[in-house]
Amino acid sequence: MRLPVCNFDIESDMLCPNCQAKLDRGEITEFDIQFSKWLLEKEKQYPSLDGLTLRKAATAGSRLILVVNKKNKEILLAEEALMQEITDEYGEIIIIEGAPKLRRIVREFITPANEVGVNSLWSPDGTKENIVMLRVEDRERIKYDNDELREIISAIMGESVLFEYQDDRRKPEQDNEEPDAFDEKMKNLTERRF
Numbered sequence: 001m002r003l004p005v006c007n008f009d010i011e012s013d014m015l016c017p018n019c020q021a022k023l024d025r026g027e028i029t030e031f032d033i034q035f036s037k038w039l040l041e042k043e044k045q046y047p048s049l050d051g052l053t054l055r056k057a058a059t060a061g062s063r064l065i066l067v068v069n070k071k072n073k074e075i076l077l078a079e080e081a082l083m084q085e086i087t088d089e090y091g092e093i094i095i096i097e098g099a100p101k102l103r104r105i106v107r108e109f110i111t112p113a114n115e116v117g118v119n120s121l122w123s124p125d126g127t128k129e130n131i132v133m134l135r136v137e138d139r140e141r142i143k144y145d146n147d148e149l150r151e152i153i154s155a156i157m158g159e160s161v162l163f164e165y166q167d168d169r170r171k172p173e174q175d176n177e178e179p180d181a182f183d184e185k186m187k188n189l190t191e192r193r194f
């Protein structure tokens, strides 16, 4: 099994300089390490895990996100007892195959709807913010609400991904209310860029 950290690091309970640097840069997280350790232990019981490459593990609310190599989803799905163990321990499992590309991932979760557009902005601190615009008439067709989409897709991508229905900001009743989170975010991002 290939994991986001070296198997040796997990077995020795200490990160090598390479993995430590990845952790410091945020390329891997404490959760990647924690979950890798748990899963490596399970390989004894489920030898087919030997063929698995886990690229990333993350939590999104009560869900567990696993990013694995192409054609690796089957390895996990074939082990029904393991899938149950993972669910009991970590929550509903979402498995993504291959390097996550934002538009492909977004479409997987909003199908049969399509996004209107994606804006990506870099803040001066080097973090990326993405805003996905959706059609308001698709709201009923998308099985996740905005917060769930944000939580899940941000966890998969490892960067902030916000969702906004296109005419949310045109509702006249909102005019006299506080500016919504999206406007606020856009304003902050714009200001930060100068």
Ligand SMILES: [Zn+2]
Pocket: 005, 006, 009, 015, 016, 017, 018, 019, 020
């Ligand atoms: Zn290492």
